[in-house]
Every structure is written in structure tokens, then in C-alpha cells.
Amino acid sequence: MSLQPGLSFSQAPPILVPFRFFLSAPLFGLLAALLMLWYGTSLMDSRWQPSVLALTHLMTLGFLGMAMVGAMMQMLPVVAGSPVAHPVGVARAVHVLLLPGVLLLAGGFLFGTHWPMRIAMFLLGSGFTVFVAAVGLSLKRAPPDSPTVVGMRFAVGALVVTAALGLTLASNYGWDWWLIERVRLINLHLTWGLLGWVGLLVVGVSYQVVPMFQLTPSYPKPLTRWLTAAIFALLLLWSVAQYLPDAVQEQAMLAVVSVAAIGFMVFAVVTLRLQLQRRRKQSDVTLLFWRFGMTCLLLALVLGVAGQVIPALDRMQGDNFALAFLFIAGFAVSVVNGMLYKIVPFLIWFHLQSLLMGVTKVPNMRQIMPEPGMRRQMWLHFAAVPLLVLSALWPPLIYPAALLFGTSMILLEVNLLYAFRVYQQNAKLATKGEPSST
Numbered sequence: 001m002s003l004q005p006g007l008s009f010s011q012a013p014p015i016l017v018p019f020r021f022f023l024s025a026p027l028f029g030l031l032a033a034l035l036m037l038w039y040g041t042s043l044m045d046s047r048w049q050p051s052v053l054a055l056t057h058l059m060t061l062g063f064l065g066m067a068m069v070g071a072m073m074q075m076l077p078v079v080a081g082s083p084v085a086h087p088v089g090v091a092r093a094v095h096v097l098l099l100p101g102v103l104l105l106a107g108g109f110l111f112g113t114h115w116p117m118r119i120a121m122f123l124l125g126s127g128f129t130v131f132v133a134a135v136g137l138s139l140k141r142a143p144p145d146s147p148t149v150v151g152m153r154f155a156v157g158a159l160v161v162t163a164a165l166g167l168t169l170a171s172n173y174g175w176d177w178w179l180i181e182r183v184r185l186i187n188l189h190l191t192w193g194l195l196g197w198v199g200l201l202v203v204g205v206s207y208q209v210v211p212m213f214q215l216t217p218s219y220p221k222p223l224t225r226w227l228t229a230a231i232f233a234l235l236l237l238w239s240v241a242q243y244l245p246d247a248v249q250e251q252a253m254l255a256v257v258s259v260a261a262i263g264f265m266v267f268a269v270v271t272l273r274l275q276l277q278r279r280r281k282q283s284d285v286t287l288l289f290w291r292f293g294m295t296c297l298l299l300a301l302v303l304g305v306a307g308q309v310i311p312a313l314d315r316m317q318g319d320n321f322a323l324a325f326l327f328i329a330g331f332a333v334s335v336v337n338g339m340l341y342k343i344v345p346f347l348i349w350f351h352l353q354s355l356l357m358g359v360t361k362v363p364n365m366r367q368i369m370p371e372p373g374m375r376r377q378m379w380l381h382f383a384a385v386p387l388l389v390l391s392a393l394w395p396p397l398i399y400p401a402a403l404l405f406g407t408s409m410i411l412l413e414v415n416l417l418y419a420f421r422v423y424q425q426n427a428k429l430a431t432k433g434e435p436s437s438t
């Protein structure tokens with residue numbers, strides 16, 4: 001495995017720092033699938049139902065949030081040369097706060113009771129505060145000229161906006177004081193969450209990991225210099241446009257959102273083109289996950305903009321369920337899933353490399369994460385996503401879709417646990433009689 005110049009692996013945190021998050025993520029995906037099976041076709045009645053809000057957050061905060069928080073804590077020292085201070089303590093605290101926080105938020109929506117929601121607010125609020133403070137300090141020290149660092153900074157900024165709006169909205173459920181501004185705040189919250197926190201982090205991280213893991217040429221310089229800043233600025237403009245007088249508001253918001261969509265489209269098309277120019281011609285699971293993810297992103301963007309221009313199309317795709325499934329399950333979950341399949345075996349190989357030096361042979365990446373298991377899981381996911389999207393048009397499809405999605409999440413967990421066991425078994429060889437470094 002050739003290591004990228006400019007990467008500093010010597011400061012990588014102990015393996016459990018990212019792993020506790022990676023191993024939790026698929027369990028939230030599985031809960032989301034169980035919820036879909038339980039509520040079935042009724043989910044499609046309206047997006048404002050508690051069951052839909054619970055499902056949304058099991059996927060966004062549970063699966064995506066866990067994986068993204070873990071990946072950032074791992075990547076900051078490596079790509080930015082600026083580790084998070086006290087990584088073990090920070091990771092433990094953030095994990096212990098966010099994990100029950102997401103469960104209680106989902107439970108609060110589902111059961112409509114005040115206390116779970118209030119405790120969830122406290123846990124999520126403090127979990128994200130610790131995470132943003134720790135990661136923010138590390139990003140402040142990081143070199144300002146790295147496009148990945150810049151993308152991460154904007155993504156963390158968007159997370160702060162998303163979490164603040166989410167907590168304000170959650171207080172409605174915790175204390176029943178229905179906000180007059182509810183719909184506007186929800187639009188702001190979900191746009192900052194999906195396009196800001198998720199979208200900007202994926203874009204920023206891609207600049208580093210696509211060329212590194214998929215052996216493609218680098219992204220074009222003008223794109224890496226401007227795209228994340230431009231999208232962040234557009235999100236700010238779009239937020240201000242929400243408060244313009246009614247006569248101009250709609251056109252202004254449509255214009256801004258269309259330009260932001262074009263920005264993401266350019267990113268998706270450039271990524272797909274770079275992948276065509278990769279040096280190693282045979283395809284692997286990560287590459288296929290990313291291609292699938294980029295295609296879903298393009299479809300989601302086209303559907304989103306078309307829905308704004310042609311209201312009938314918006315109504316047809318059932319309250320934007322198709323769009324949400326395409327963006328969340330099709331784009332974001334696929335990209336994160338694909339990335340886990342590179343980061344996890346690489347991390348284990350890397351940690352074992354230093355532990356086993358001179359003791360025994362280090363297992364290679366394919367032994368750590370065997371290809372057939374990854375492929376099986378990938379095909380289940382690729383089958384689940386189109387069914388999820390189509391269930392917006394024909395709700396009974398939610399049942400097979402949820403079954404496939406849930407099975408894919410179980411297999412993902414199995415694959416990650418397998419790799420982790422390889423690490424533990426080999427680490428035991430190296431540290432016989434010595435205390436473990438994790």
C-alpha cells in the first residue's frame with residue numbers, strides 16, 4: 001500500500017477511537033430497517049409523522065452521524081497532521097453521549113413523551129458540544145491551505161447550525177410550546193444537515209480519499225479551492241432568502257438552491273470522471289459504492305430541482321420520500337459504506353504493521369476484510385435503495401426494501417466485526433503479557 005505524500009500516520013489515534021463509532025453505525029441502520037418493517041406502508045402517509053422523524057434520525061444521526069464523527073476523529077491527524085487532543089477521552093465521551101441521545105430522540109418522537117426528548121436534548125447537545133470543541137480546536141491548528149481541512153471546517157460549521165436548529169425544534173416536543181416558525185426552521189435544519197454537514201464533509205473528504213484509495217488523478221484545483229466555500233455561502237444566502245418578502249422569496253430561493261445543486265452536480269460528475277481515469281482498472285467494492293452513491297446524488301439533485309419547478313412532480317413523489325431515500329440511503333449511506341471498506345482494513349493493517357514488526361507476518365487487507373463478504377453486502381444495499389425510492393410511489397415495496405436494507409446492515413456489522421477480530425487476535429500475539437495499547 002503506497003502512502004500519500006503529506007499524510008502523517010504517526011499521529012493516528014488508538015484504534016478504538018474511530019472503531020467504537022464505526023461498529024455502532026450499522027446497528028442504527030438495522031433499527032431504521034426494523035422501524036420500516038414495523039410501521040410499513042403507513043410511513044408514506046405523511047413525512048410529518050413521528051415514525052418518519054424517528055426513521056430520519058436513526059439514519060442521519062445514527063448511521064451517518066456515528067460513521068462521520070468516527071471518520072473525522074481518525075482523519076484529522078492523518079490528513080491534517082493535527083490530532084484531536086485527548087482522543088480516547090473525547091471519543092468515549094462523545095460516543096457515550098450521542099448513542100443514547102439518538103435512541104432517546106427516536107423514542108421521544110415515537111412515543112410522544114416529554115422526558116425522553118428532554119434527556120435526548122441534553123445528551124445530543126453536550127455530545128455535539130464536546131465533539132465540535134475538540135474537532136474545532138484541531139481544525140484551527142490544521143494547515144489552512146488543505147481543501148479537505150477547509151471542507152471539514154465548513155461541514156462542522158453546518159453541523160453547529162443543524163444541531164442548534166434541531167435542539168430548538170426538539171424543545172417543541174419536550175415542552176409542547178409549538179413554535180410558530182416550525183416549518184421554516186425545519187427547512188433550514190434539514191438543508192443545513194443534509195447539504196451542509198453531510199454534503200460538505202463528503203466533498204471535502206473526497207478530495208483526499210478518492211485519489212488516495214481509488215488511485216485516480218487529483219480533483220481539479222479550482223474545484224477544490226472554491227466548491228465547499230461556494231456551497232457554504234449559498235446555504236447562508238438561501239437561509240436569508242427564507243425571510244425575504246413573499247413576492248420575491250420563492251424565485252430567490254429557487255435560484256440559490258439551483259446554483260448549489262449545480263455545484264454538487266459538478267462534484268458528482270467530476271468524481272465519476274476521475275474514477276474512469278483511475279490507474280488500477282479492475283473495480284473494487286468501494287469504487288462501486290461510490291459510483292452508485294454519485295449516481296443517486298445526481299438523481300436526487302435533478303429530482304429536487306425539477307420538483308421545485310414542476311409542483312405536480314413534487315406531489316407525485318409522495319411528500320419528497322423518493323428524494324429523501326435517494327439522498328440519504330442512496331448517496332450518503334453508500335459513500336460512507338464504501339469508505340468504511342477502505343478505512344477499516346487499512347487502519348487495522350496500519351496498526352498491526354507497527355505492533356507486529358519483527359513478531360509475525362501482518363495479514364494483508366483482503367485477509368482483514370474478505371472481498372466476498374463485502375460484495376454480498378454491497379448487492380443487498382444496491383437492491384434495497386431502488387426499492388426504497390420506489391416505495392414512495394408504491395408503498396408496499398417498503399417491506400422488501402426494509403428487509404434487504406436490514407440484512408445489508410447486519411452483514412456490514414458482521415464484516416466490520418470480522419475485521420476487528422483479526423486485529424484483536426493479531427494484537428494479542430504482539431502484546432502477550434503486555435497491556436494493550438487500545
Ligand code: HEM
Pocket residue numbers: 047048049052053056057060061065105121124125128162163164165166167169170171172173182186189190193194197198
Ligand atoms: C442535535 C441533533 C438533532 C436534533 C435534536 C434534531 C431534531 C429534529 C426535530 C425535533 C425535527 C422535527 C421538527 C418538527 O417536527 O417540528 C427534525 C427534523 C429533521 N431533521 Fe433533525 N435533528 C438533529 C440532527 C439532524 C441531522 C444531523 C440531520 C441530517 C443530517 C437531520 C435531519 C432532519 C430532517 C431531514 C428532518 C425533517 C424530517 C421530515 O421532514 O420528515 N437532523 N430534527
